[in-house]
Amino acid sequence: MKKCLTLFGICLALGFLQSCYYDVEEELYPDTGCQTEGITFSTEILKILQNQCFSCHDAANNFGGVTLENYESLKVYIDNGSLLGAIKHEDGFSAMPKNQAPLVECDIEKMETWINAGAPNN
Ligand code: HEC
Structure with missing residues (x-):
């Protein structure tokens, strides 16, 4: 017992x-999953770029001759496919952020969703 x-x-x-x-x-x-609905350039996308890319790619630093600071400059790298190629570490592109850990998956998803929606300046 x-x-x-x-x-x-x-x-x-x-x-x-x-x-x-x-x-x-x-x-x-x-x-929570990754919230990719309703994201805009002025909020999510700009924040990712500011935190991860502007240390090398704002207008002042301009590393590799690449400026991502304002929409028109950024759009060049969106339209030629190198921005997405770089953050997704695809063959033929320099992997970004350079010599650092890749962006977290959700940030890549957000960038890709926004770019596939035509990268609106919203
Ligand atoms: C530590 C500095 C540094 C950071 C941070 C950085 N980059 Fe770069 N990036 C460079 C340099 C230097 C080059 C020139 C090519 C090379 O040396 O690989 C470059 C090149 C590029 C190119 C052109 C790539 C190609 O293959 O044509 C793109 C697009 C780019 N960066 C996007 C980004 C994005 C988006 C981020 C943020 C997620 C980022 N970079 C963060 C230094 C950096």
């Missing part, structure tokens, strides 16, 4: 631990 109770206790404890584990996992990895 005592053995049976102990076993029951262990099962309860395990069940409890498991539910705790799942709770924590949900907090750590919320399933």
Whole structure:
């Protein structure tokens, strides 16, 4: 009888631990997906460029002769395909950000969605 109770206790404890584990996992990895709907140049896209690219590609730095700072300058690299090729690390393009970790997947998705929508200056 005592053995049976102990076993029951262990099962309860395990069940409890498991539910705790799942709770924590949900907090750590919320399933938000990647929000690519309704993104605009002036908000999401510009923020990504500012954070990841302007240290080398604003008008002042202009590394490699590439300026991405204003829409007209940026559009050149969108239209010739090199911006998407660079951030997706495709063959034939210099991988960007140069010598750094690639953009997080969601940022690449946002850029691609915006570019495929015609890269509106919105
Ligand atoms: C640490 C500096 C640095 C950062 C950060 C950086 N680049 Fe570059 N980028 C360069 C240099 C230097 C070149 C010239 C080509 C080369 O040396 O690879 C270049 C070239 C490019 C080109 C032309 C590529 C080609 O193959 O024609 C594009 C487009 C580009 N960068 C986009 C970006 C974007 C978008 C970001 C941000 C996600 C970024 N870069 C971040 C330094 C940087």
